[in-house]
Amino acid sequence: MDSSDLQLDWLRAFVSVVDAGTLTAAAPLVHRSQSALSMQLKKLEQAVGAPVLTRDARHVALTATGRQLLPHARRILEAHAEAQQALRGPSVTGRVTLGVPDDYAVAYLAPVLRTFAARHPGVEISLICEQSTALLPRLHRAEIDLALVSRDRPGRGTLLFREPLVWVGAAAYEAWRREPLPVAVYEAGSRARKDALAALAMQRRAYRLVYNSSSLAGQIAAVESGLAVAVLTRCSVPPHLVQLDARHGLPSLPELEVAVVRSRASARSTAANAMEEQFTRTLAR
Template identity: 45%
Template sequence: MQLDHVLLRTFVACVDTMSFTRAAERVHRSPATISSQIARLEAEVGTLLFVRDTRNLALTRAGEQMEAHARRILRLHDEAVEAFRKPDVAGSIRIGAPEDYVANILPPVLRRFSLSFPKVEIKVVCAQSTVLVPQVRNGEIDLAVVTRSRGVEGQLLRREPMIWIASHDRVALERRPLPVALFEPGSQARHVVLAALTRSNIPFRAAYENVSQSALLTVVEAGLAVASVARMSAPPSVAHLTEADGLPAVDSVEIALIRSAGSNNRLGDEMADAICQRADAPL
């Protein structure tokens, strides 16, 4: 038995998207080709890897085992290729993101990029989106992953649901006016939260304002306020609230990649590609 890395890459794309159609878009093949490649892989290993119906895919137990092996094989394959393909590229690149995006999006991006370009210095700037946008426009940062607000273009990476969080004892929910921790003025997260509260007619007060992600989580964990954050940013140390808790639905936010004029080069393109691939995968 020999496992073709092309088939394994198609398999991983199907796992990440749970759709032959979306996987086809990712690997630039037709859905029919994707279906054929998965069938070839299943024939090679002698077992079904997916349970299929008319709308959904689900991994079989064998598929779950294959996923771990496939990702490890592809990682080693890509590391070997990159080590010999781009050994002499040097320079530096500056990338910015808010702290929750740094934690959830950037680690595999930075790892992949550093393996591909071991002689390139990567500088990471952690700041709120409202700070990063003008820095990119001024050329102080090459690329940034930000929450898109009015007047900010960039490449859409994903739409992220906003959820309410509170301490596990939910003590802040009992207070009126409702104490709410908010991000800085001008941020899109603050805008959608205030809009939702206004629509709901729930009496509230801005208990804590202009706080960083970590400070906001500390306030919530202490039971001093509730807050609404991007779903991927809500840790298990807080309660993830639902509509049953009486709080209004908050509009999703758009996460975008913005680039400076000076980033239109090979390093900028490679970093942008790594970020887009990561953002398209489940977080």
């Protein structure tokens, strides 16, 4: 094999890190350890003859060579997926309606949809972005076929991974120093809201609710303005906000169980079956 050949595993590692934003987030998407992923990137850069990424603990950025390589890498991986699909037999067709919260959409949906579209180009996808508390009733009413949600109870759907909850604040305002603690919360019934308030109650920390919103953008705006601290999924924290912990006087938080859940009405849908399989293949850890 020529030393300059670009192996699929190296290209898949490269694209996954670009899409996920960090090696930590990308590793489970390709079912590799961080060290294995780092080694694949190193081999790719040796084959290319130049760095393709600059990276640190918080984020990655494309180099000029990486920007040039990325569209080619995507096309190669898509062509490979299409070849695999062609060899499997008749293609899947139909329509699937998918639900996902904003924070999971940003962090996890892109690699799922990109691979799914390459494998099943005959499937039409409709996407609904709402919080889990809104998606679960819509599943029950068969308004959507499947959804990526935070579990509201054990055993619901197929568990894919656990997502940490973290406190966040804006360094310029240090809202976490105020008494009582000003808190921005998600909608009533939200697991993140319940867990945050339960943790504060257990710590016996005085707090007041100053902002309610079911929107991720709304939560981030409340923090950026110095209005409050908030609890977000770790995958959705913008790099300019501070992740807070015991050093800031705040209690630890549990992890959310993230699952893919199907509606009963979608049981015979081959498109929904294929989408559920793709979620599991891409995100299950």
